[in-house]
Amino acid sequence: MSFTSIPILDLQLARDPATKAAFLDQLRDALLEVGFLYLRNVGIPPELFEEVIRQGKAFFDIPVEEKLRIEMKNANSFLGYSRLAAEMTAGAVDQREQIDLSTEHAAPAAGAPLCHNMRWPNQWPSEAHAPGFRAVYTDYMRRMGAVSRYFTSLIAEAIQLPPTAFDKYFDADQQHKLKIVRYPDLAELNGHQPRPPPPQQQEQEQQQQQQQQKQEPEQGQGVAEGGGGGGGDGTAHRQSQGQPPPSQGVGPHKDSMLTTYLLQATHHRGLQVQNVQGAWIDCAPVAGTLVVAIGQGMEALTQGVCVSTTHRVLSPAAGSGARFSIPFFRNTPPTSTASSSPTASPARRCSGAARAVCRYFHTHFTIKTGQADRPFHLFLLSAHVGISGGEGQASERASGATGEHLHSRRG
Template structure:
């Protein structure tokens, strides 16, 4: 494959998971993975061993969940959970202090709440809020089945990433908790409203075109299923250009990307890449001019140990790997970098700040002091 520099990539590489299953083809996969990690931060993953029946049932249950009456969704509203799990109504989440035009549900690996004397950030882990089984029979089983399918694939990347970077296969194991939490979002992006003809429409139009604003994920890796054919996901290269990452036509695929915690343990050798969801009207119309309806998106975030300290978040990357990247290069990123310094503390501290800023209603109820501090930091 070609190896464009990080600042000039114009497409998202495609990696074939099937290559990992045979010793003669695995080196090719590791080479492609290394390029994606060092120079892009994103890649498509095809032929991941997820049972089609499980994936299809997840998609059916996702659309059915959003079709429930509002009062049923509000029974599991996220503001009732200090663990940031549950339902967020349209416009409840913000990125870079601009409202995201999306509706979503958050679920995760089912875990007990932390003990009362645990650090505040341990509340990121905890039990789910599940919808009423009578309203959506089998929903919990569907979510847990999909996570059961995806979890071994995500776990395999702890080994694959290490080998791609020229490290021992177990080099990343110490960065993860057992069990490793997988956090899943079910997201609905409605078609944006038509722009108003009034002179004050520009602000409203700008907000409604932001499905999710420019940002970097905070975890290790994200595994995204795009179950509808919409364009809209865009990745920013180091020249500041936005590169489309639509679903691959005719192929089952996941989009995988690096998070800030991964970037931190590699000291920037593997950079988290800025991305956004653009709700331009043309992204809701097919090539034949037919309306596509709402866009759905299903990311799963692979979490690292929340207790990792700054002095523990370090991999000794081999010199030949470090030599392939220019660490001093400035990135023209539209993602705010206000909280990069938080990742010099514990992973959980940075992740909790990210959550309270994204879900400020939850922050106001459960973490008011932290939210006030974080808003003040943003203004500096």
């Protein structure tokens, strides 16, 4: 049965032996059937969450010159600032700006494999422009590393594996990534000069317009419904026809990492999760929770038992202000392989295989505009441990300027 809501789990239940079994049952259902969940009582002090949100919002108010000084294209890694509309998903521009950070690592030694460029020092804004920013986010990433490590052990237990089943895929000094994202509302976007769509998208739109002109419905005939979670505005119909939604913060995609822990930093709706029937289910902010998304890396490591689910973000309505989100990503080293991945119980694997028949396997990948001269395979190295493809940016990615359409695969 397809899900119609996102479950809410309380991590405190997992810490109590008397309630841990019930928690693992709830987690198992979320892993196998939804791929998304809300998680409360994660162990992060509320005052740190508040400071993370405050500092994250304030970052986008620093001078443009300072943001461009730490722009991603200035480094050999995928860390740093990205301008508004600098990325594309599923052939359409993503209307967001962001900064990508990671747990600190030194630059790789000369002659190291190219994939080691994934680990690189952060590009931080200066203390003069963003006082306290570095300290707050360094602390937050450290604490979230511990939270995600514990939750990964619970995932293993939920699918009847030892709690240490995934430990061998992580380094002692494991790199994790974080992103601070700002989605302008439609009023602000209407004042921003949009970039022209790529030639491939222009040609596709022209072909669709010509086809629609040939197939105009006669008077009295119905048109396709716009429901199915699309908000009644025709979004679902546009999606079924391969067209992007009218206000794309980020287009439909699956996360490439093992797990994502999203702090929704404002009251806005906009994050939507697609169920197996193709309906878009709102994942609205819930106070005191993180949104956990299962990535394709975990789907591969569990041989398809844990499901990675397609999701998207719509731009905020005009006049509602910008939406902010802060996802943290648990990663594996870029050299990891799944050649000896743990095996879940046969019953759980059968459940996953049956579910897989109706799931959407296509995934898209983002190419950053102005960076297509970089080796393309770097975008595929992030955490993919046995997956055909991925996004080297830690999350929320999709198809790019190359026009390639890759497929994810299970196990």
